[in-house]
Amino acid sequence: MGPQSKKKIGSFRLTMRFIVPLVIAMTLLAYALLPLVDKLTLHWFTHDLDIRSQLIANTIQEPIGEFLEQGNMARINSLIRRVIKDERLFAMGFCDGKGTLHYSTPKFPKDISCPDPNLPSPEKPSILKLPNGMVHVAVKPVLVAEKPSGYLFLIHDMSFIESRSADTRKYIVLFFVILFLVIAFITVLVAHLSWRGWMSAVRSLLRGESDVKPLTKGSYAELQPLMGDLRSLLRTIDAEKRFADDVTIFWSPDKLRELLRKQLAGEQILVVSNREPYIHMKGKEGIEINRPASGLVTAVEPVMKACSGTWIAHGGGTADREVVDKNDHVNIPPERPKYTLRRIWLSREEEKGYYYGFANEGLWPLCHIAHVRPIFRTSDWQHYVKINQRFADAVVKEANREDPVVLVQDYHFALLPSMLRKILPKSTIITFWHIPWPNPESFGICPWREELLQGMLGSTILGFHTPFHCKNFLETVDRYLETRIEHASSTISHGGNLTLVEAYPISIQWPPPWQDSQPSVAECRAEIRKFLKIDENCLIALGVDRMDYTKGILERLRAVESLLENHPEMVGRFSLVQIGAPTRSILEEYQAFEARVRALTARINQRFASGAYQPVYLKVEHHEPEDVNSYYRAADVCMVTSLHDGMNLVAKEYIASRDDERGVLLLSQFTGAAHELYEALIVNPYHIEQTANALYQALTMPEFEQRERMHSMRLMVRDFNVFRWAGRMLIDASKIRQREKLAARIGAEI
Numbered sequence: 001m002g003p004q005s006k007k008k009i010g011s012f013r014l015t016m017r018f019i020v021p022l023v024i025a026m027t028l029l030a031y032a033l034l035p036l037v038d039k040l041t042l043h044w045f046t047h048d049l050d051i052r053s054q055l056i057a058n059t060i061q062e063p064i065g066e067f068l069e070q071g072n073m074a075r076i077n078s079l080i081r082r083v084i085k086d087e088r089l090f091a092m093g094f095c096d097g098k099g100t101l102h103y104s105t106p107k108f109p110k111d112i113s114c115p116d117p118n119l120p121s122p123e124k125p126s127i128l129k130l131p132n133g134m135v136h137v138a139v140k141p142v143l144v145a146e147k148p149s150g151y152l153f154l155i156h157d158m159s160f161i162e163s164r165s166a167d168t169r170k171y172i173v174l175f176f177v178i179l180f181l182v183i184a185f186i187t188v189l190v191a192h193l194s195w196r197g198w199m200s201a202v203r204s205l206l207r208g209e210s211d212v213k214p215l216t217k218g219s220y221a222e223l224q225p226l227m228g229d230l231r232s233l234l235r236t237i238d239a240e241k242r243f244a245d246d247v248t249i250f251w252s253p254d255k256l257r258e259l260l261r262k263q264l265a266g267e268q269i270l271v272v273s274n275r276e277p278y279i280h281m282k283g284k285e286g287i288e289i290n291r292p293a294s295g296l297v298t299a300v301e302p303v304m305k306a307c308s309g310t311w312i313a314h315g316g317g318t319a320d321r322e323v324v325d326k327n328d329h330v331n332i333p334p335e336r337p338k339y340t341l342r343r344i345w346l347s348r349e350e351e352k353g354y355y356y357g358f359a360n361e362g363l364w365p366l367c368h369i370a371h372v373r374p375i376f377r378t379s380d381w382q383h384y385v386k387i388n389q390r391f392a393d394a395v396v397k398e399a400n401r402e403d404p405v406v407l408v409q410d411y412h413f414a415l416l417p418s419m420l421r422k423i424l425p426k427s428t429i430i431t432f433w434h435i436p437w438p439n440p441e442s443f444g445i446c447p448w449r450e451e452l453l454q455g456m457l458g459s460t461i462l463g464f465h466t467p468f469h470c471k472n473f474l475e476t477v478d479r480y481l482e483t484r485i486e487h488a489s490s491t492i493s494h495g496g497n498l499t500l501v502e503a504y505p506i507s508i509q510w511p512p513p514w515q516d517s518q519p520s521v522a523e524c525r526a527e528i529r530k531f532l533k534i535d536e537n538c539l540i541a542l543g544v545d546r547m548d549y550t551k552g553i554l555e556r557l558r559a560v561e562s563l564l565e566n567h568p569e570m571v572g573r574f575s576l577v578q579i580g581a582p583t584r585s586i587l588e589e590y591q592a593f594e595a596r597v598r599a600l601t602a603r604i605n606q607r608f609a610s611g612a613y614q615p616v617y618l619k620v621e622h623h624e625p626e627d628v629n630s631y632y633r634a635a636d637v638c639m640v641t642s643l644h645d646g647m648n649l650v651a652k653e654y655i656a657s658r659d660d661e662r663g664v665l666l667l668s669q670f671t672g673a674a675h676e677l678y679e680a681l682i683v684n685p686y687h688i689e690q691t692a693n694a695l696y697q698a699l700t701m702p703e704f705e706q707r708e709r710m711h712s713m714r715l716m717v718r719d720f721n722v723f724r725w726a727g728r729m730l731i732d733a734s735k736i737r738q739r740e741k742l743a744a745r746i747g748a749e750i
């Protein structure tokens with residue numbers, strides 16, 4: 001049986017549940033009322049006949065009196081014959097004062113006799129049952145000189161009462177039938193509207209909406225207490241489940257695969273990011289493959305390896321076009337393909353406007369409060385809109401079903417979620433914002449703030465690294481858009497779409513990919529020192545960043561300078577190795593920043609270098625992840641001094657690399673990582689002396705303390721790894737999908 005037939009049967013049953021009791025109630029009421037109505041009509045008509053008899057008696061009393069006085073009985077008879085012509089009068093009779101029936105009309109009943117002259121005259125009329133019906137008998141005295149001198153019988157036919165009574169009964173039954181129909185119609189209508197209202201409320205609740213619109217005013221006001229209970233029950237179940245997951249599940253690629261198999265069985269997973277995970281470049285010896293320095297790629301790649309979907313990204317490498325098939329697909333990782341990369345091509349001009357311009361000169365400084373002014377140009381915005389649409393169209397093309405799970409990455413694609421929602425309304429869109437979200441005032445300077453927010457609210461789930469960024473986002477939406485925000489469940493309703501805003505702290509793969517193949521810590525220490533020509537006893541602090549002004553590299557260098565000034569014993573015994581991955585270097589701001597870093601490095605080296613000793617090693621070049629791992633293992637301290645950072649995965653990578661449980665992490669309080677890695681030395685990078693003191697503390701930290709801190713941070717990174725990050729988002733997505741499916745089923749039932 002199809003859903004439509006089920007729906008019809010459901011409605012019929014529902015209707016019958018109202019109608020049957022109504023029919024019974026109406027029938028009982030009608031049966032109780034009919035005898036009452038009979039009695040009442042009899043009473044009314046008898047009363048009418050009383051009055052009528054009195055009226056006739058009064059009218060003919062005078063002439064009869066006169067005829068009596070004259071002794072002219074013939075005139076009395078003739079008067080009665082005239083009166084009897086009234087169709088209601090059945091019979092009449094006249095008795096003289098001695099009790100003799102003097103005259104009677106033909107139908108006068110035989111068993112009626114004249115009143116006894118010795119008894120008081122009867123006053124009350126009576127009802128007599130004759131073989132062919134009932135009659136109303138009134139006896140009226142005729143007065144002559146104020147004395148009763150005879151009696152007039154006025155007998156009315158009552159058969160008309162019965163026919164009127166039958167008519168009344170008929171009308172009453174008709175009235176009840178109409179009343180029944182009207183009540184039934186209104187009841188069914190109200191019940192239907194209420195039912196739809198309740199169902200729509202329950203469906204909205206299942207979808208996770210918190211503020212549900214009634215169909216008619218107050219149509220489910222009575223459901224409100226129940227809604228509250230249901231809502232808190234769902235929240236409790238969610239919270240308990242999440243807590244149980246957090247405590248008991250160890251997240252690994254296998255666990256993620258199991259989740260996909262069990263909860264998202266057969267669902268298609270698509271990832272969208274600007275940066276591609278593998279870049280094919282033309283090198284001297286043919287095509288080379290580069291891995292970009294990108295936290296995003298570090299996090300998403302292991303997830304894609306686990307779930308084998310399609311990753312859509314900008315093909316920016318010089319040899320990228322050479323390796324794709326006719327659909328712009330290439331299977332990766334090259335050595336052991338696990339998923340598909342779909343490349344999107346951009347012209348130079350498009351890349352300049354969308355990526356360098358709007359994304360990196362506009363949104364990047366807007367969201368990182370790092371004292372670099374955002375630049376907004378209309379032409380950049382136009383490119384941003386166009387490229388978002390191009391990626392959205394590519395998602396649609398890659399989707400092999402109407403409801404794929406799409407993981408949209410980062411600030412390059414703020415508009416894509418709502419563009420996609422329009423074309424694939426049933427898709428589950430998980431947008432993750434890898435950079436911080438600023439306060440409403442800071443965000444408000446963007447000329448296209450409303451468009452960006454509306455675009456993001458096409459997402460099913462919108463993830464940030466920290467609850468603080470979520471709070472900033474909710475406040476920003478509250479400030480600039482007309483939406484319904486439910487803070488308790490952290491959801492935003494906008495344009496018929498519901499978005500869950502949640503914190504999912506990103507992380508790295510655990511165990512690290514080179515766990516089994518990497519050289520020992522001792523080998524790495526020796527190798528790196530040898531490579532850099534650093535004395536083997538020299539302590540090394542390491543910085544690994546893209547050459548970005550948000551990373552606090554200048555502040556880090558100043559802290560090193562301050563340390564060497566205040567602790568001269570460290571000169572010759574300590575060096576900073578700063579790896580700077582080239583990034584966005586066509587932008588002036590980045591060129592100027594790199595120049596400042598180089599100048600400051602040169603100044604510090606000039607001040608403190610002696611012989612073979614060099615305090616700062618600045619290496620602005622691309623490093624493969626395995627090489628960076630060797631640096632991590634060689635370093636005594638890792639310095640992460642970002643002025644503002646969504647998470648910062650360098651901090652977690654450093655911890656993951658230290659299976660010897662040695663080394664100290666110095667971490668900026670303005671990173672998302674500082675909300676998780678409490679055993680790091682937390683610093684305010686703007687405070688140069690404080691950072692220098694922390695660096696000194698790190699360089700001189702006893703081994704047992706290093707072990708304690710590192711051990712605890714490793715447990716944290718192990719348990720809260722990138723598979724948990726993706727797993728928690730996908731679990732939330734699967735819950736939402738289940739609820740939506742249930743809501744759709746309920747929709748089909750009503």
Ligand code: F6P
Nearest residue numbers: 275293294295296410434435583
């Ligand atoms: O932090 C945001 C982010 O997208 C990171 O994921 C990544 O580290 C960095 O920016 C990469 O920037 P780009 O792709 O511009 O080189």
